[in-house]
Amino acid sequence: MTTVTGNQGVSSSAPIALESAVVKSWKAPIALGFFALLSLVLFGIFGRSGISTFRLSTDSDFFQIPPIPVDARPASIVTSVLLLLIAGWAAWLAQHARRVPLWVTAVFAMLFLFTFLVWASAGLRSIPVAGLLVGAVGLSVPLIFGALGGVISERVGVVNVAIEGQLLAGAFVSALVASATRLPLLGLLAAMVAGMLVSFVLAAFSIKYFVDQVIVGVVLNVLVTGLTSFLYTTLLSPNQTTLNSPERFQRINIPLLSEIPIIGPTLFRQTIIIYIMYVAVFAVWYALFHTKWGLRLRSSGENPQAADTVGINVNRTRFWNVSLAGAIAGFGGAYFTLGSVGSFSKEMTAGAGFIALAAVIFGRWDPIRATLAALLFGFATNLQSVLSAIGSPVPSEFMLMLPYVITIFAVAGLVGSVRPPAASGKAYVKG
Known part of the structure; x- marks a missing residue:
């Protein structure tokens, strides 16, 4: 969904000149809003209960980071609210004809992924983060x-x-x-x-x-x-x-x-x-x-x-x-x-x-x-x-x-x- 607005001005050299053209793109805010609501409903409100554990270290690391336990339901609700706030900010940027920065989309994707992993691993074995990335x-x-x-x-x-x-x-x-x-x-x-x-x-x-x-x-x-x-x-x-x-x-x-x-x-x-x-x-x-x-x-x-x-x-x-x-x-x-x-x-x-x-x-x-x-x-x-x-x-x-x-x-x-x-x-x- 894209809205284009323009203003025309008059100058001495040209009777009609296009001074500015503002493009409002709602594609990103709509997509972010949809996934934020999906996260809140599927992973938060109707999500699974239990503890999700993230294992960050391997046996050969220089020092060991203890596994991080996360309570699935509360964590999913909190991150889903953050996702909604990011989607709202993206909508504000679109309303003011500003482009949604790439880092905003990246942060949104990482938070959504975290919520998904918390939901998917609740009550199960720990997720080997290093192995996942390797x-x-x-x-x-x-x-x-x-x-x-x-x-x-x-x-x-x-x-x-x-x-x-x-x-x-x-x-x-x-x-x-x-x-x-x-x-x-x-x-x-x-x-x-x-x-x-x-x-x-x-x-x-x-x-x-x-x-x-x-x-x-x-x-x-x-x-x-x-x-x-x-x-x-x-x-x-x-x-x-x-x-x-x-x-x-x-x-x-x-x-x-x-x-x-x-x-x-x-x-x-x-x-x-x-x-x-x-x-x-x-x-x-x-x-x-x-x-x-x-x-x-x-x-x-x-x-x-x-x-x-x-x-x-x-x-x-x-x-x-x-x-x-x-x-x-x-x-x-x-x-x-x-x-x-x-x-x-x-x-x-x-x-x-x-x-x-x-x-x-x-x-x-x-x-x-x-x-x-x-x-x-x-x-x-x-x-x-x-x-x-x-x-x-x-x-x-x-x-x-x-x-x-x-x-x-x-x-x-x-x-x-x-x-x-x-x-x-x-x-x-x-x-």
């Missing part, structure tokens, strides 16, 4: 790499629907090469090459031959899925021990930092792939917004005519940056086989590429925001496993669909009115 980071790794590739590709002007195919190609090739050579690092490099080759096809058809970019991406996803499934059946499966048993990367504990409760297990007891991910997020953000390369890339996706005027070869810039995006996504695909599962299986990405694409939109084509969105989706995926482990009464069918529900809600309900790069998805013809 699992969320692990599940988010391919999503983050895929989202970084999607941000680069769309910022330069090419819609990358083929992230799923790039992740799957990276997972397959990394398993094959790392198994055959017994060198996981070589498997990582091979995964980047595989993702880049998928991007070559996307770039060639969409940039050189002007084929619809979305159609090319969908076709590539189907092609890679069919090809990897066929090769798995005919090549990997009969030779499981020699071609589909890669050596996984071991966790590397950072001294001192890894012993800090919650933060240590979550961030500093990880594999080299995740440490590279930290660097990649910062590097893409910095290069995109603080280097000449990033300026050329963004100008090719926003105004290719102007970029061409100042001497930038738009199509060449697009081609090589789409290829770079594919290499990054392929690197993320290697995590499935070299950092997580330890072998390749059919369609093992399970739609991660499409969730990564949703993270790009939810993150408004910004590397940092897209990373946070990917972490949210990874957290939702891991939450179902943790709640099932503690015997939560939440139906398993609901928990299985939770990551996808959050994806739809985040993109449709919380993003609001966003504008992609102006020339994204549009082929550029010189002259």
Whole structure:
């Protein structure tokens, strides 16, 4: 629900000039209000009684934090009232044509999550907070790499629907090469090459031959899925021990930092792939917004005519940056086989590429925001496993669909009115 009001003024140079335009968007306040009321009724008034316990420390932490018990019913009512107050403030901001800050939405989401966890674990085993976060980071790794590739590709002007195919190609090739050579690092490099080759096809058809970019991406996803499934059946499966048993990367504990409760297990007891991910997020953000390369890339996706005027070869810039995006996504695909599962299986990405694409939109084509969105989706995926482990009464069918529900809600309900790069998805013809 959006209301637009405007004022017109008269000046000496123009008979009628638009002085101001105020846009009032009620989407966020309505969404926040709905979930605040849902929390109050479902978790507070008609919620479950009992004690919920949050376990914050692991046995290897430098110091131990005692478990925190929470009385479910009173805590749910208090946090629900806080949620209502935040929703009311968001409505006040909308009434005065002010945008709801991102941190407000983040605080609201954390309070709602706390209320949900208190309700879901009342009277049951304690929730391992560190384990919940560690699992969320692990599940988010391919999503983050895929989202970084999607941000680069769309910022330069090419819609990358083929992230799923790039992740799957990276997972397959990394398993094959790392198994055959017994060198996981070589498997990582091979995964980047595989993702880049998928991007070559996307770039060639969409940039050189002007084929619809979305159609090319969908076709590539189907092609890679069919090809990897066929090769798995005919090549990997009969030779499981020699071609589909890669050596996984071991966790590397950072001294001192890894012993800090919650933060240590979550961030500093990880594999080299995740440490590279930290660097990649910062590097893409910095290069995109603080280097000449990033300026050329963004100008090719926003105004290719102007970029061409100042001497930038738009199509060449697009081609090589789409290829770079594919290499990054392929690197993320290697995590499935070299950092997580330890072998390749059919369609093992399970739609991660499409969730990564949703993270790009939810993150408004910004590397940092897209990373946070990917972490949210990874957290939702891991939450179902943790709640099932503690015997939560939440139906398993609901928990299985939770990551996808959050994806739809985040993109449709919380993003609001966003504008992609102006020339994204549009082929550029010189002259």
